[in-house]
Amino acid sequence: MRSGVRALFLAASLAMISSGCGESASPYYGTTKRTGKSVSTFYVNAGVEPEVIDPGRAAEAVGTMLAGHMFEGLATYDPVDAHPTQGVATAWDKSDDNRLFRFHLRKEALWSDGKTVTAHDFAFAWGRVLRPSLASRTAAVLYVLLNGELYQRGQLKVTKGSTGVVGAPADNAAPVTTVAAGAAVRILKTEGEYSQIALHRRLPTFDASRPPEPEEAKPAPLGWVPSSALEESPSVLGVRAVDDETLEIEAEHPTPYLLDLTCYSALSPMRRDVVEPLESAGKVDDLNRPENVVGNGAYRIVDWKFRYEIAMEKNPRYWRADKLKIDRIVWMMLEDYRSTLNLYKAGDLDYIGDNASIPPETMPFVETKKDFRRSYYLAVAFYSLNTKKPPLDDVRVRRALNLGLDKQQLVDRVTRSGQIPATHYVPDFTGSGYADVAKADKAAGTDPFSGPGMDFDPERARALLREAGYEIDKDGEDYKVRKFPPLEILYNTNEGNRAIAVAIQSFWRKHLGIQVAVRNEEWKVMLKNIQEGSFQIGRGGWIAEYNHPETWLDTFLSFSPQNQTGWGDPEFDRTMKEAAQTADPTESIRKFRVAEKIAVDAMVKIPLYFYTRNVLIKPWVRGFHPNPRNTHHAQWLWIDETGAAKEEPAMPPLDFAPPGPFAPKAAPPGEAP
Amino acid sequence: MIRYAARRLLAVVPTLWVVMTVLFFLLRAVPGGPFDAERVLPKEIEKAQLAYYNLDAPLFVQYKTWLANVVLRQDLGPSFRHAGRSVNEILRLSFPYSAQLGLLSAVLALAVGVPLGIQAARKHNTAGDHAAMGVAMIGVSVPRFVLAPLLVLVFSLKLFLLPAARWETWRHMVLPVICTGLPMAAYIARLARAGMLEVIRSDFIRTARAKGLSERKIILRHALKGALLPVVTFMGPGLSGLLIGSLVVERIFNIPGMGRYLVEAASNRDYNLVMGVVLVYGVLVMVLNAIVDIAYRYLDPRVALEEP
Numbered sequence: 001m002r003s004g005v006r007a008l009f010l011a012a013s014l015a016m017i018s019s020g021c022g023e024s025a026s027p028y029y030g031t032t033k034r035t036g037k038s039v040s041t042f043y044v045n046a047g048v049e050p051e052v053i054d055p056g057r058a059a060e061a062v063g064t065m066l067a068g069h070m071f072e073g074l075a076t077y078d079p080v081d082a083h084p085t086q087g088v089a090t091a092w093d094k095s096d097d098n099r100l101f102r103f104h105l106r107k108e109a110l111w112s113d114g115k116t117v118t119a120h121d122f123a124f125a126w127g128r129v130l131r132p133s134l135a136s137r138t139a140a141v142l143y144v145l146l147n148g149e150l151y152q153r154g155q156l157k158v159t160k161g162s163t164g165v166v167g168a169p170a171d172n173a174a175p176v177t178t179v180a181a182g183a184a185v186r187i188l189k190t191e192g193e194y195s196q197i198a199l200h201r202r203l204p205t206f207d208a209s210r211p212p213e214p215e216e217a218k219p220a221p222l223g224w225v226p227s228s229a230l231e232e233s234p235s236v237l238g239v240r241a242v243d244d245e246t247l248e249i250e251a252e253h254p255t256p257y258l259l260d261l262t263c264y265s266a267l268s269p270m271r272r273d274v275v276e277p278l279e280s281a282g283k284v285d286d287l288n289r290p291e292n293v294v295g296n297g298a299y300r301i302v303d304w305k306f307r308y309e310i311a312m313e314k315n316p317r318y319w320r321a322d323k324l325k326i327d328r329i330v331w332m333m334l335e336d337y338r339s340t341l342n343l344y345k346a347g348d349l350d351y352i353g354d355n356a357s358i359p360p361e362t363m364p365f366v367e368t369k370k371d372f373r374r375s376y377y378l379a380v381a382f383y384s385l386n387t388k389k390p391p392l393d394d395v396r397v398r399r400a401l402n403l404g405l406d407k408q409q410l411v412d413r414v415t416r417s418g419q420i421p422a423t424h425y426v427p428d429f430t431g432s433g434y435a436d437v438a439k440a441d442k443a444a445g446t447d448p449f450s451g452p453g454m455d456f457d458p459e460r461a462r463a464l465l466r467e468a469g470y471e472i473d474k475d476g477e478d479y480k481v482r483k484f485p486p487l488e489i490l491y492n493t494n495e496g497n498r499a500i501a502v503a504i505q506s507f508w509r510k511h512l513g514i515q516v517a518v519r520n521e522e523w524k525v526m527l528k529n530i531q532e533g534s535f536q537i538g539r540g541g542w543i544a545e546y547n548h549p550e551t552w553l554d555t556f557l558s559f560s561p562q563n564q565t566g567w568g569d570p571e572f573d574r575t576m577k578e579a580a581q582t583a584d585p586t587e588s589i590r591k592f593r594v595a596e597k598i599a600v601d602a603m604v605k606i607p608l609y610f611y612t613r614n615v616l617i618k619p620w621v622r623g624f625h626p627n628p629r630n631t632h633h634a635q636w637l638w639i640d641e642t643g644a645a646k647e648e649p650a651m652p653p654l655d656f657a658p659p660g661p662f663a664p665k666a667a668p669p670g671e672a673p
Numbered sequence: 674m675i676r677y678a679a680r681r682l683l684a685v686v687p688t689l690w691v692v693m694t695v696l697f698f699l700l701r702a703v704p705g706g707p708f709d710a711e712r713v714l715p716k717e718i719e720k721a722q723l724a725y726y727n728l729d730a731p732l733f734v735q736y737k738t739w740l741a742n743v744v745l746r747q748d749l750g751p752s753f754r755h756a757g758r759s760v761n762e763i764l765r766l767s768f769p770y771s772a773q774l775g776l777l778s779a780v781l782a783l784a785v786g787v788p789l790g791i792q793a794a795r796k797h798n799t800a801g802d803h804a805a806m807g808v809a810m811i812g813v814s815v816p817r818f819v820l821a822p823l824l825v826l827v828f829s830l831k832l833f834l835l836p837a838a839r840w841e842t843w844r845h846m847v848l849p850v851i852c853t854g855l856p857m858a859a860y861i862a863r864l865a866r867a868g869m870l871e872v873i874r875s876d877f878i879r880t881a882r883a884k885g886l887s888e889r890k891i892i893l894r895h896a897l898k899g900a901l902l903p904v905v906t907f908m909g910p911g912l913s914g915l916l917i918g919s920l921v922v923e924r925i926f927n928i929p930g931m932g933r934y935l936v937e938a939a940s941n942r943d944y945n946l947v948m949g950v951v952l953v954y955g956v957l958v959m960v961l962n963a964i965v966d967i968a969y970r971y972l973d974p975r976v977a978l979e980e981p
Contacts, residue, residue, distance in 0.1 A: 132717065132718070137718075153718065335933075339924070346837050527711065528709060529704075541711075
């Protein structure tokens, strides 16, 4: 199989290169004339078949992209740099400690069936995403809501009625006390028909002057109640609709990136009267069928040919529908890059799509074309190190491995798509103010992530190994480390991953004298092994869920399920918390950089490079800008067949004014969100 | 005859049952589950996900449920990968594409392969024979993933005669059909040639020649039937392979067929879909093989259908 794949790559690249040679004189890739197509129809490759397009469940790139066209959140990504701009919300307020937020919704936002989009639709949708029985894979983004995680994990419920608590999980056990109806309780464990509960006092206050009760690490058990006396209630969550146009959010912990999160498809509104009938009939999956989608986004799905094509049309009730210039989108599900490039070349595709990839071997030819666009992408590639096993339990060895890696060579010779060699985890172009701080630090010569000890330095790497107690012999041009325990790189089967692993293997052999084995496993097998800690060095990557350093740094928290390195540092955890609580945005980012430095010094993940995304877009498409999320919403795009029109989006994005203070507002009229 | 056919077809059932049972347990023995992803989920959520698809039940219970659903309700269950689509629906949507491509390719393969092989046999050891077999050898050896990009390059991107991909009009079908059918035509040509060579050396052909029949009549009336025996043998598994579709051709030409699922569903751990595809494939292979055996009876009087 592997040699087959390799041959496939080879054959295809030969065909590509030879097809290129004949026309290398043309400054564009393929035809530059659009014929026989409507100027208001956009032909684009979606990538693969989406798994789920229900925004509350979509977790993968294609599903979230399509959901993002059919639904609109409180905010929406700007077409140029992907910062949050106005969506359903027109303004927002926040408390100084980034804990409370209030969004003001526009009155004119409508659903595709004509009803008004209200704050209740958001509160319902978010509660639904976190509902344990939905088992949404994307729910973790909503753990920012107070009690979100406990609620989704089924550990936080309310009593249905006034409930007697007994001393043991048995029918004849002695009563202990009585809990009033609607009380929030933690479920500590269950035995048979009974649940052991504790009172949960940490509930949303939606009041800046009154923080919720602190988190209890070990809640005191109150006693046992019949499990049937408890029910799920989203009233415990930190989100509520104050009225139709006001949504309030109370976060679990300070969340400086909350506005950015509201652009994400999982935080889209949904309609209770559309969702619940299907859900109660056990047909939640049917929400993915075009006839059941009621959206509030710019487009609505009209046809879905399985594994082939999805057609969307302008949603005439979208609040900016009159400004849209693309009336119809044809999403082709092209899984093969050759068919993508061929159809693009022939002019059947206007854009190869956010999820398409151009293989590195064709890059040297394609990247010289005028219709080629490269964006620096909010994602980092790394190798995770398992610190539980020697020799990687020694930080000096881990740092030596990092310094012995010529990352510049790696991106120039192996990955070849303009990636940026990484010395740390947060890309320097990250938003939320990170880019500005990084730039200022570099200008002042105080960047903690460049210079000696950070950049490629084999000399220093060997010194670290010696310090760790390994003797290094010089053998001609080569080095040899004595008695170094065996090491192995684990990667998921893929030609590109193999090339990287082999290059790294050779860097370490050449510069450090360490022999490393490489092993490939099929994707799901590798995931399992990494999650179970059966690895030494494992390939990984992390794409930003929101445009803020926390998205990467969170994965280093000692209690994060994404941290499989075995490393944890209370100092790091504390700094992260402090950073998030800091009101001043620049100061907050500086603290995140301090936390990042702690993680870099521990070097439990060797950063390799920051990703790029490389696409081809026909010269007749206007309003297209490479952006760090590589997300290109059709609402900003338009087609100019004359080629003379100015480069601007189809409609101007509307920026938010700076947030107002979170001043008290009247409580909602006794209604659960 | 009918008794034989019925018996052959009935024998398919236990064979399929064994295949499906072994597959059912093998699939679940492979590490990794359908919902594993880079982001690790809390264990409660993982459990709820598995429970939704009844994957948390004991293996044997899952097996019994699956078998009962298939046998009693002809229901292959939901796909884990494509929310809201049942395996039945996926197969119903994708099989016609693969079958259409497969049948067209088989027609092309036979129409090109058989005459080519027979001509080569008749011109045995001449330059024409060597040329035809040389071409056939190349046809057999060049893999489809090389042939397909080359065809696209020449006919779509250089000559602009045919579309580069997709499945809409007859023009879209030309390249995929050639790409799928040609390697098979080459194989068939070699089989037909070998079959014909064997037959035209046999006694009854010599007799026919001695009677003074025209060469044309000898080939078409007497030799052809026997010469096609190896081709017919091959068409059983060959046609089932064509009908189920080809991963490579379907990907390169973006045809929404069934070929891709053999590999893809397995790596996604979409258990139900794997089972469904294998079931269809198994039925095709076994039924077509039975038909081939029956066809033998007509082509070769020496074959008796009733076993002793």
